[in-house]
Amino acid sequence: MITPTPLMEITTGYWAFKTLAAAVELDLFGRLSGGRVVTQQEVQQELDLPERPADLLLAACASLGLLERSGTGYRNTELAEQFLVPGRPHYFGGQVRYCDERTYLPYHRLGEALRADRPLTWDPQTQESLFTTADPGMLAMFWEAMYSTSSFTARSLGEAYDFGAHRRLLDVGGGAGAFPVELCRRYPQLRATVFDLPHVRAKAEEKITAAGLADRIGTASGNFLTDPALPTGHDVILLSMILHDWNETQNRAILARCHAALPPGGAIVVCELLLDDDRTGPRSAALMGMTMLVETEGGRNYSGAEYADWLVDAGFTDVRVVAFDAPGANGAVIARRP
Numbered sequence: 001m002i003t004p005t006p007l008m009e010i011t012t013g014y015w016a017f018k019t020l021a022a023a024v025e026l027d028l029f030g031r032l033s034g035g036r037v038v039t040q041q042e043v044q045q046e047l048d049l050p051e052r053p054a055d056l057l058l059a060a061c062a063s064l065g066l067l068e069r070s071g072t073g074y075r076n077t078e079l080a081e082q083f084l085v086p087g088r089p090h091y092f093g094g095q096v097r098y099c100d101e102r103t104y105l106p107y108h109r110l111g112e113a114l115r116a117d118r119p120l121t122w123d124p125q126t127q128e129s130l131f132t133t134a135d136p137g138m139l140a141m142f143w144e145a146m147y148s149t150s151s152f153t154a155r156s157l158g159e160a161y162d163f164g165a166h167r168r169l170l171d172v173g174g175g176a177g178a179f180p181v182e183l184c185r186r187y188p189q190l191r192a193t194v195f196d197l198p199h200v201r202a203k204a205e206e207k208i209t210a211a212g213l214a215d216r217i218g219t220a221s222g223n224f225l226t227d228p229a230l231p232t233g234h235d236v237i238l239l240s241m242i243l244h245d246w247n248e249t250q251n252r253a254i255l256a257r258c259h260a261a262l263p264p265g266g267a268i269v270v271c272e273l274l275l276d277d278d279r280t281g282p283r284s285a286a287l288m289g290m291t292m293l294v295e296t297e298g299g300r301n302y303s304g305a306e307y308a309d310w311l312v313d314a315g316f317t318d319v320r321v322v323a324f325d326a327p328g329a330n331g332a333v334i335a336r337r338p
């Protein structure tokens with residue numbers, strides 16, 4: 001018998017998200033790091049919560065697989081311990097915070113974006129793009145959110161695709177440098193350059209220095225939409241979560257610039273949440289597409305076949321897709337400049 005239970009799950013998705021966001025805001029998982037077990041009374045005292053909310057929060061977090069019972073107390077599950085404790089290498093809290101503070105309320109006006117085909121999180125009348133912002137809150141949050149999603153995605157890409165034959169990576173729109181940091185850790189022969197807008201440079205340098213990789217990862221500033229050329233001297237170019245921000249014309253121009261910047265034999269890696277060719281899923285890619293509506297002017301999530309067509313038209317060959325499972329990508333489309 002068909003039941004409306006799937007609709008209940010979809011409809012109440014925000015209950016789970018806001019529970020997670022509140023627990024992250026309270027730093028519940030940070031307090032329980034290292035296997036610490038706490039009773040409900042201790043949670044009440046430490047977080048200054050009355051009895052009923054503490055009881056409800058602990059039950060909800062346990063139901064979501066974030067906490068588990070241990071005797072009369074609670075402790076982090078492995079999921080929370082690995083990804084929700086501040087300071088962990090693949091801390092995911094930056095993404096939770098960004099969705100909570102930046103996109104959650106604008107999503108309330110999704111119908112408006114659907115009718116007007118306009119972003120909701122910023123104003124195209126006063127700003128060139130989502131990324132060209134001097135807003136300190138945004139600067140503090142967005143690139144941190146990207147880093148917290150991409151550090152694990154980069155690890156998955158590094159397992160799925162062998163960078164062992166490459167020497168110099170150019171990460172175009174590399175943000176705070178999560179991919180170069182992870183890939184250089186895994187591939188000792190690799191050096192990298194993070195290319196991004198000028199105001200992002202300090203954030204990348206901070207992360208690269210903190211990772212102890214300043215001798216192998218450099219930064220370069222520029223604009224991949226308007227600069228006549230991208231930096232050369234690299235044998236592999238990465239575009240992670242870049243092309244989904246832009247329309248087809250802009251993407252073809254970016255790919256042409258990447259082609260021109262690579263030597264013969266050089267590789268391009270397009271890492272994204274790829275839509276299935278029949279555009280019916282997966283959910284992660286299709287819903288990221290809705291976020292592109294909320295956050296960008298012309299972006300959408302594309303299929304592997306669409307990227308393959310554009311890559312071939314730009315002059316690339318040997319196009320193939322490697323699949324993997326990560327928060328920021330489910331695969332990469334890889335091609336070579338002949």
Ligand SMILES: C[S@@+](CC[C@H](N)C(=O)[O-])C[C@H]1O[C@@H](n2cnc3c(N)ncnc32)[C@H](O)[C@@H]1O
Pocket residue numbers: 129131146147150172173174175176178179195196197200222223224225226239240241242245328
């Ligand atoms: C969605 S983020 C992806 C960041 C990174 N590649 C990752 O996957 O974590 C998009 C990045 O593109 C950069 N960007 C946007 N427009 C740009 C432009 N015109 N030129 C250079 N970088 C740009 C942004 O600053 C941001 O870091």
